[in-house]
Amino acid sequence: MIPVPHRVANRVTETHDAVTVCLEPVRDALPRSRPGQFMMLYAHGVGEVAISVSGDPSTSDGTTTHTIRAVGAVSRALHDTPPGAVLGVRGPFGTGWDLASVRGRDLVVVAGGLGLAPLRPVVLAALADRASYRHVVLVAGARTPREFLYRHQLNAWAWHEDIDVCRTVDVPGPGWAGGVGFVTEPLAALDLEPAGTTALLCGPEPMMRFCARTLQGRGVAARDIQVSLERNMKCGAGQCGHCQLGPLLVCRDGPVVTYDVAGPLLKVREL
Amino acid sequence: MGKPTLAVWKFASCDGCQLTLLDCEDELLALAGEITIAHFLEASSAVVPGPYDVSLVEGSITTPADERRIHEIREQSRVLVAIGACATAGGIQALRNFADVREFTSVVYARPEYIDTLATSTPASEHVRVDFELRGCPIDRGQLLETLCALLAGREPATPRTSVCTECKRRGLTCVMVADGTPCLGPVTQAGCGALCPAYRRGCFGCFGPMAEPNVPALLPLLRARGMSQGEVERVFATFNVAAFGRGSHDEPSH
Amino acid sequence: MATVVLDLDGLDRLIRVLGERGYQVIGPTVRDDAIVLAEVDSVRCLPAGWGVDAAPGRYALRRREDGALFGHSAGPQSWKRFLHPPRRRLWSGDFEPDHGEAPRYAFLGVRACDLAAIGVLNGVLGRGAFPDESFARRRRQVFVIAANCTEPGGVCFCASMGTGPGATSGYDLALTERIDGGTHHFVTEAGSAEGAEVLALVPHHEAPASEVRAAAGAVEAAAGAMGRQMPPGDLRALMRESRESPHWEDVASRCLTCANCTMVCPTCFCTTTEDVTDLSGQHAERWQHWASCFELDFSYLHGGSVRTSGESRYRQWMSHKLGTWHDQFGTSGCVGCGRCIAWCPAGIDITEEAAALARYAGQERS
Amino acid sequence: MSHRTRQLKVSSLARVEGEGALHLTVHNGQVQRAELNIYEPPRFFEAFLRGRAYTEPPDITARICGICPVAYQTSACNALEQACGVELDPPLAALRRLLYCGEWISSHALHIHLLHAPDFLGYPDAITLAKDHREIVERGLELKKAGNAILELVGGRAIHPINVRVGGFYAVPAPADFVALAEQLRRALDQAIETVRWVAGFEFPDLELDHELLAAWEPHRYAIERGDLRRTTGGVFPPAEFPEHVVEEQVPHSTALHARLDGRRYLTGPLARYTFSSSSLSPLARQAAVEAGLGAECRNPFRSVVVRAVEVVHAVDEALRLIGDYERPARAFVPVAPRAGTGHGVSEAPRGLLYHRYELGEDGLIRSAVIVPPTAQNQPAIEEDLRRVAAANLHLADAELTALCERAIRNHDPCISCSAHFLELTVDRT
């Protein structure tokens, strides 16, 4: 599979090391992605990495939006690509969040750090089709207040009556009015109807495990918890073998899987 | 922005690794077109003062003056690449680390008092921060070019930390350990040479140093089963990368 | 078409006919003390009279008493290197795919286990939502001449994996080599229309029923003469249950994590990619080469690798081959060719390790 | 007249292999000291060779020098084979000579084009030279590449070949492997001849040296990978007598030992070889030498660049001859069993005679090792050249004098890593 050239149409700085870019096809557009899927983004001569789709799923102009944190050579190059420059894009790959199964139920979205990126399309989709869900809750954690992605949007959502937003940080700054501590704390305090709740989690693996444990402790069934997994990926198409997690090829069977599948695998050391 | 600058520095070594740059016969002039070779005494008497974008450091640190100089080089270099077994592991001269230098000196030089030398031969990374290491005694030309191209492109150089066996098998060579009973260090040695020795039906002798997390103890009985004496086993690990393989080859007393 | 008999000249003619039809014929030849796969242009290239003694961590050519061409078991290479090459350019320049002319191969002397392996590889690379075009094309164009096994090697266990010793499908032609009372010939069957077409161009005569029976009997007897076998029972369940087995530590003390087993395995498909640029930085290319789950960087995530210990890397390999392959691709990843046993410098034997895991699991259950 | 004291420091003499310094003291118009100060940190090879196995010196001593590893491997093999009483099968000996030709071509092409020629043409390096004369530098690089191609095919790699062992090789090429190489060498032959013509046109300062010369020598061919030793003052002696004639001494200004032949300074290298063996050059090489104006011998060190170029023609021609005659040897190596004793080995490294001596115990372990590299032998002669060049050119301005002194050193293609590093030139004029 060959990358399809896309131009950086728009680039917004999110935090000191993360940007959100909107990519428009130079010629051909790729198929539309579903919330939770990812693309392989290629920076000229530097390399290619997996990056989730973080834009509004209702856009139909062929663009694709991604939020990238610079952590290594490739992500740094993608992060630094200026508007107008061309990147290669392949995809979309993988499973998306299963929103259909949440219809008529409470939706709890839990994001840690950059984990908010693949969950933003879910929130946007839920808000666009608000009547299909009962409660919609977003619990978002970050290290510091300045490290929240989409800060304006989060603020806007916080005022929105259709969604409850709960923010928490490890290290609060002056004037911080939100919570302090791990995302599991607000999760434990949430007013839940376990049998009617579906939770979507994304963030560092330990965070997802703790959150799932908290939710399960409160009676939410493992299959009603969806997590987005991260493994090394080279091809995105189930052929390079790198992303295996036990029986799963994360790029094909994931990244989104239910916790009845993921839970037992994540418990095994170095699987 | 001007062309990036490259500097080449020498410490205790045989010059083979920096010669590798001149051995890039097909690329040398193109390279000189893309970067300014600002300091490369083996090749040029023109010297451009620092700072330098990339410094290639060859050789190990063996004298007090070297120790000062490597710090000066670090300060002047944006990216510092240690090239070759001497610069990455102390080289064969690191054998002195396990011996008595005064005695060594007296063997080579009748009047040792003239000789100003450290008791040890150490890699650059023991003195300063090193950004990349290119393994090998000598380094591989392809890896050197890849590293320079990668640095120019802002990419992580592709210098895998896996075993020589992976290259051996990709080349379609027949394993000398299994088919010929020849002792081979390939299973614990870092890839990069292209499985040169097995291609000549010779066992790898580890000139690229240990791969990431080598299981040396598991190899030792296999070497002995293929006819190496304990002394030979110890010596083969105690050659070009003696300080990197360390004394891992001693899983049992030799007497 | 009925079963026929080719003699040595017939086989030679077959090789030439395939060459004339534009195939590059690949078959076994002797090089560097082993039987390796290379281009052949006549029967003279084939390893007449060479046999193989294989054992864990050991492989040696041996002179046979007869002149058999296929009287040797699997060598260090598999057909994988032609269908899924060790190194390949994916694209270059402005995302120009590296199609080129895909070679048309004719594989001569494919064992049943290797035929199964090609099928397994096809299940991974050739099917699915995003098939590997290069593999699929090579696979589509290949002409397969299977060689049924009548003499398994010391590390073979295809019978217990249900993949051999006789080829049952997936070939264009299938040969059973017969050396009997001074005659040396090949009982041959076509398995496809093209196979029949090619066979018609080659001198042959119809096989007498006795020959057909003798050939079938030899293959059947081979099933009972395997060098080793997998422990009976549900391997997939065994692998699942054994995730935390203490036995992994024992294997890890012997395993070099050198990755030889995965490289020689005819079904291990894993690859990694490399991005390259020229000195000007203008021209970029992307290459792919074989990788292995034994490599530390294989599972690298920002901050470190998932599988750092030797235990976890060996476990990944074995569990994938015998267990999770079923989950991912609906078959076993192991076809019983025994290569990983012979070509492991440490002589680690997957069948013995499976048996040891089964013993541990048994103890745990009781 | 007021006393003028001028301190000249030219740090770094470039385009030599290794690091060192030059100290020149001029007092009242007299050169008082002319020292080639080699301060390359010692690497103690002879010391740690003790206790190693007799099979190891080819690999270990190669690491003394990345520019002439084959010379080290060959002298080591010669010495060890002698110690163990083994002779190579003739086809293996031929293959060894072929490998060595590769090193001559590669090392000489490097020195001529990249290190030495810029001196004659007034460029700091070959890369700047290439801006004006790209085709010449490209030709030099191609020539060097042809030499490396031999090293890579026969030796496995150009620097520190892996295919050399005491008794022969690990694996020997098939004749078919040489097809492309021979093609490349045929092109290289033309390039080598053009190179001779090119360097013959340089301007050479006058200097006739009177050093005694010493080189390996064989009766009917140009000695490369073996030979007896021949000296100007009459006589030929076998390598085993080297220690009786050559004594090394330590001097305070150098980490390299200085060698003296029966107490006198002497010179090894291309001029010595050419002087003794010019009649054994291949016809093409001899013709090139004649066209270049070389006589039967050459004693102007500045002209050594021409001799090197002629030697490249010879080495390419010889390589083609060896390839033409090549038949795959029946075995890749002669088995060598260790025995107690001493062996001496010499060969002609591109820059001069390289001598090895090993004393083995019965167990095959090395009891003692002595290595005398060419530059250590040449150091007194180089210093004498410097003294004479400086004395004859004191009228020059500092910069020019410095440049000339550097050239006088580069004439000898010193391999300082072999003996010791980088040259820093200090001229004290009082």
Ligand SMILES: Cc1cc2nc3c(=O)[nH]c(=O)nc-3n(C[C@H](O)[C@H](O)[C@H](O)COP(=O)(O)OP(=O)(O)OC[C@H]3O[C@@H](n4cnc5c(N)ncnc54)[C@H](O)[C@@H]3O)c2cc1C
């Ligand atoms: C399904 C999926 C979705 C992702 N979504 C996003 C996103 O929306 N935004 C974002 O910033 N990051 C995302 N990542 C992580 C991102 O892929 C890594 O940060 C990136 O690969 C790091 O590459 P690097 O070269 O910059 O860093 P290095 O650490 O230098 O990585 C070197 C190589 O290791 C591999 N690697 C390292 N870290 C990871 C990782 N975390 N995941 C997969 N491979 C890795 C890659 O193959 C990379 O080429 C996602 C990862 C996955 C698997």
Ligand code: SF4
């Ligand atoms: S020959 Fe050496 S490098 Fe090659 S597979 Fe065997 S052990 Fe590994």
Ligand code: SF4
């Ligand atoms: S066993 Fe390892 S190398 Fe082989 S296919 Fe599975 S993951 Fe890949």
Ligand code: SF4
């Ligand atoms: S099982 Fe054997 S071949 Fe495989 S990685 Fe371990 S030691 Fe190497």
